[in-house]
């Protein structure tokens with residue numbers, strides 16, 4: 001839909017279009033190929049497509065990097081153990097002060113915001129630190145400001 005070529009592409013690669021990866025072939029625990037099928041686009045605007053019957057094939061592959069972007073934290077480990085509240089997108093649900101509905105459980109950065117920027121992770125972390133301070137001490141003298149990183153450095 002939007003064609004772009006970055007320096008990484010220019011370094012050399014073969015790009016294939018309108019194919020869907022359906023799975024991997026594996027031998028002795030190592031990936032050996034991608035099972036793919038060609039697609040017919042019904043309506044590119046709505047990203048509606050259907051598989052072309054009989055076009056299934058395997059592309060040789062010995063290393064696969066899944067580049068689908070950040071979705072949400074895996075609901076395993078700590079998140080599962082404490083039954084952390086998640087929103088409809090799978091992010092940890094927090095109030096504006098980074099508190100979850102579970103007393104003593106806070107979240108900051110991508111885990112509650114989704115894929116974002118380092119500056120937001122820093123600001124969220126500072127906000128969470130203040131909330132944690134309040135939770136533990138009953139009050140906090142840490143700066144309460146979206147731009148606390150700037151205020152503190154002044």
Ligand SMILES: Cc1cc2nc3c(=O)[nH]c(=O)nc-3n(C[C@H](O)[C@H](O)[C@H](O)COP(=O)(O)OP(=O)(O)OC[C@H]3O[C@@H](n4cnc5c(N)ncnc54)[C@H](O)[C@@H]3O)c2cc1C
Nearest residue numbers: 070076077078079108109110111115116117118119121122
């Ligand atoms: C490829 C890529 C490029 C990016 N480029 C930019 C950019 O140019 N500029 C920009 O501003 N942002 C960029 N970002 C986004 C930025 O990296 C994130 O927004 C930021 O790192 C989020 O910080 P965070 O502390 O919330 O999470 P993270 O940096 O993801 O830190 C979470 C940490 O928690 C650890 N962890 C996870 N689960 C557990 C567990 N159960 N127990 C203990 N530890 C655990 C992880 O190992 C990790 O160290 C990029 C992100 C990616 C993936």
